[in-house]
Amino acid sequence: MRIAIAAENNNGLDSPVSPHFGHAAYFVLVDTEGNKVNSVRSIANPFCGSQGCGPVGRFVAEQGAQVMLVGGMGRRAMQALQAMGIEAVTGAAGSVREALQQYLNGALQGAMPCTEEGSHGGCHD
Numbered sequence: 001m002r003i004a005i006a007a008e009n010n011n012g013l014d015s016p017v018s019p020h021f022g023h024a025a026y027f028v029l030v031d032t033e034g035n036k037v038n039s040v041r042s043i044a045n046p047f048c049g050s051q052g053c054g055p056v057g058r059f060v061a062e063q064g065a066q067v068m069l070v071g072g073m074g075r076r077a078m079q080a081l082q083a084m085g086i087e088a089v090t091g092a093a094g095s096v097r098e099a100l101q102q103y104l105n106g107a108l109q110g111a112m113p114c115t116e117e118g119s120h121g122g123c124h125d
Contacts, residue, residue, distance in 0.1 A: 003030045003103065004065035004086075005096045010042050013097040019071035020114075022056055024048065028096045029063055035104045057081050069099050075113035 006024035007015035018024035025048050031039045043063065047055045057080040060068055068081055069092040081088045088111040092099035102108035 001032050001066050002064045003032060003067045003069060003100065004028070004060050004063060005030065005092065005099055006068070006070040007042065007096050010044070012040055012042050013095065013100070015042070015096045017069070017071055017092045017094060017096055017099050019093075021068070021070045021073035021077050022047075024056075024070070027060060027063065027065075029065065030100055032104065037100075057084060057086075061086060067103070069103055069108065072114045073111075078111055078113050 005028045006018035006021055007026040007028050008018050008024070009015050010026050012028055015026065015028060024045050026042050026044055028040060028042050030037055045056060045059070047059060057077060060081070061084040065086055067087045067089060069089050071092055072090050073088065078088045089103060089108060090111045092102070092108060099108060
């Protein structure tokens with residue numbers, strides 16, 4: 001399974017998780033088999049700082065992600081990911097490594113869209 005984690009910088013598993021999907025500077029792509037990590041690579045978000053999360057969702061889908069871990073995201077971004085067959089999981093925090101481990105252990109699951117402007121670094125509906 002390929003898991004994408006929204007990240008603040010290019011430090012791979014040691015990157016801080018981005019608090020908002022559309023503002024993530026990087027995505028860390030992790031290929032797993034069960035709870036075993038097979039590969040890790042970071043890619044820059046070419047849409048970082050642009051308006052709207054639509055192109056970001058398509059970019060993540062083009063990377064083959066099946067799961068997207070992030071601090072938060074708006075309802076439209078969440079729906080767009082789900083329409084592309086990507087499981088959106090919000091509430092991730094700390095390092096990418098910590099968020100990944102929480103997800104693999106079943107402690108991080110589900111998604112709740114941001115409802116207030118400015119929360120999670122600029123969430124919007």
